[in-house]
Amino acid sequence: MTNTEIIHQFFEAWQSGNKKAISAVMSEKVKWHFEGRHVLAGTRHGIDEVVELFDVMGCIMANSNPTIAKLVSAEQNNYVIECHHVVTNRDDSVNICHHISVLWTFENEKIISGRHFFADPVGADNFFNAISDLLNIKHF
Numbered sequence: 001m002t003n004t005e006i007i008h009q010f011f012e013a014w015q016s017g018n019k020k021a022i023s024a025v026m027s028e029k030v031k032w033h034f035e036g037r038h039v040l041a042g043t044r045h046g047i048d049e050v051v052e053l054f055d056v057m058g059c060i061m062a063n064s065n066p067t068i069a070k071l072v073s074a075e076q077n078n079y080v081i082e083c084h085h086v087v088t089n090r091d092d093s094v095n096i097c098h099h100i101s102v103l104w105t106f107e108n109e110k111i112i113s114g115r116h117f118f119a120d121p122v123g124a125d126n127f128f129n130a131i132s133d134l135l136n137i138k139h140f
Helices: 003-016 019-025 046-062 121-135
Strands: 026-034 042-045 067-076 079-087 097-107 110-118
Touching (some): 003 067, 003 079, 003 097, 003 110, 019 046, 026 046, 042 046, 097 121, 110 121
Antiparallel strands (some): 026 042, 067 079, 079 097, 097 110
């Protein structure tokens, strides 16, 4: 199985809430870094914390009517890098238009880490701070 296929399996399992299937493709010792200076920023440790981050981000994006274009995806050895252009279309005008990259790392056919990179870190901080205020997310 390719690393890209593992990512697809993770998202299928996450969307269906299938923790057993998530554990099949994600290490219990996974670390996920979400860059920034906002309440969502920081490093999550373990499947539960990583899934919680994806749950919060999924809620934010579901309410933001995003247009997401995958610009580049490359896989080599234990890594996959994905570059996206994300535009949100919220009714409250709290929006962002930015480029983001995600670096996935694998070991023994499991996700062991992930890291988000923002082309405009200040713009991402402003967006996530505003969204956190709107959704009353005080800590994470």
